Amino acid sequence: MRVRAINHYKHVHETKENLDWADLVTLDFGLFAQAGGKEELAKQLDQAVRNVGFFSVTNFNISQDEIDEQFALAREFFALPLEEKLEYHNIKDLQNGEHTGYTPAGHRIVGNGIGDNVQRYNIPKFDGYHQTQQPPVFANNIAAIEAFKLPDEDQLIHDHKYNDRGEDHLYYLHYAARSADENRRAGNHYGLGHTDLGTVTLLFPQPVAGLQILNAAGQWKWVRPQEGTITVNAADALTALSGGLIKSSIHRVSVPPSDQAHVDRLSVLYFARPNNHVILNPIQNSPVLKRLGLVQNAFTDLGLHLTVQEWVKVRQAQQNRRRMDGKLAADGTYTCPEDSLEILPGLHAKVYN
Numbered sequence: 001m002r003v004r005a006i007n008h009y010k011h012v013h014e015t016k017e018n019l020d021w022a023d024l025v026t027l028d029f030g031l032f033a034q035a036g037g038k039e040e041l042a043k044q045l046d047q048a049v050r051n052v053g054f055f056s057v058t059n060f061n062i063s064q065d066e067i068d069e070q071f072a073l074a075r076e077f078f079a080l081p082l083e084e085k086l087e088y089h090n091i092k093d094l095q096n097g098e099h100t101g102y103t104p105a106g107h108r109i110v111g112n113g114i115g116d117n118v119q120r121y122n123i124p125k126f127d128g129y130h131q132t133q134q135p136p137v138f139a140n141n142i143a144a145i146e147a148f149k150l151p152d153e154d155q156l157i158h159d160h161k162y163n164d165r166g167e168d169h170l171y172y173l174h175y176a177a178r179s180a181d182e183n184r185r186a187g188n189h190y191g192l193g194h195t196d197l198g199t200v201t202l203l204f205p206q207p208v209a210g211l212q213i214l215n216a217a218g219q220w221k222w223v224r225p226q227e228g229t230i231t232v233n234a235a236d237a238l239t240a241l242s243g244g245l246i247k248s249s250i251h252r253v254s255v256p257p258s259d260q261a262h263v264d265r266l267s268v269l270y271f272a273r274p275n276n277h278v279i280l281n282p283i284q285n286s287p288v289l290k291r292l293g294l295v296q297n298a299f300t301d302l303g304l305h306l307t308v309q310e311w312v313k314v315r316q317a318q319q320n321r322r323r324m325d326g327k328l329a330a331d332g333t334y335t336c337p338e339d340s341l342e343i344l345p346g347l348h349a350k351v352y353n
């Protein structure tokens with residue numbers, strides 16, 4: 001959980017003077033989801049930017065509390081003694097055109113020998129390219145500062161750029177038909193119950209039945225092959241990014257039914273995964289996750305903030321262990337020693353029977 005900022009910030013009253021106010025249009029983002037709303041907003045925006053280039057927006061999914069938290073942080077920082085603030089002032093950087101950190105009042109003498117009355121503090125965006133040392137008041141609240149932005153409805157799209165580094169794979173599988181006796185000894189499994197590790201898996205249609213999913217009632221159900229469809233299966237990284245909202249499907253591959261048990265089974269799959277740099281925390285400023293209070297996941301519960309690259313590596317290393325030392329009972333139940341399932345200390349794969 002993030003550290004809550006200090007005392008609430010209390011704004012002063014608005015002016016009572018009758019000023020000659022500019023006439024600005026307010027775009028209501030609440031219209032966005034309504035029929036015809038986008039078109040209406042586009043019309044208003046078109047007017048605003050062609051004429052004055054200034055407009056306001058409302059219903060933007062950042063609460064007044066969250067905004068006030070930023071005001072409170074600013075108040076706390078500016079209230080610090082000047083020497084403390086000057087530790088974050090770098091005159092050379094300012095002169096070289098950098099503009100991060102602190103600038104004291106009076107830095108610019110605008111005219112008549114009078115210095116300006118403005119103190120400034122500048123925090124660059126959190127893109128991994130700017131490494132700046134922050135004073136404790138900001139460092140202790142960095143999660144709230146980083147989350148202070150308009151919700152990015154395309155976050156998942158940005159996290160899945162084809163040309164960014166990632167471990168997406170096209171996957172061909174060949175399951176050789178076996179004798180009834182061999183099948184029985186293998187617990188009538190072609191593949192044990194598991195969840196996939198990425199975002200979604202696309203399963204391209206083929207006619208040999210085998211895929212089964214575990215439904216909410218705990219029963220295994222066959223997935224009927226359907227020509228002209230792609231079966232989509234949500235996976236672990238999507239569960240993590242959605243704070244558990246999206247369920248990773250538990251599935252397995254069974255020996256095909258008796259009329260198909262003699263043919264080899266081919267699968268063509270696509271494993272879509274977030275880009276390697278994505279950190280498997282719940283998406284920070286999603287209005288939906290915020291509203292539902294989904295701010296943790298199986299990784300963050302353990303204090304882990306894995307990148308997708310780290311996750312793919314440790315999970316695949318666990319999956320690809322050659323000897324699991326497992327046992328298959330006559331009814332197909334699979335058990336194996338706990339250490340075969342260890343992905344990371346404290347994090348174990350599950351066996352789904």
Ligand SMILES: O=C(O)CCC(=O)C(=O)O
Pocket residue numbers: 173191196203210211251252253267269
């Ligand atoms: O072959 C199939 O239908 C599914 C295979 C599968 O679940 C997997 O490889 O992760």
Ligand SMILES: [Fe+2]
Pocket residue numbers: 194195196201251
């Ligand atoms: Fe799978």
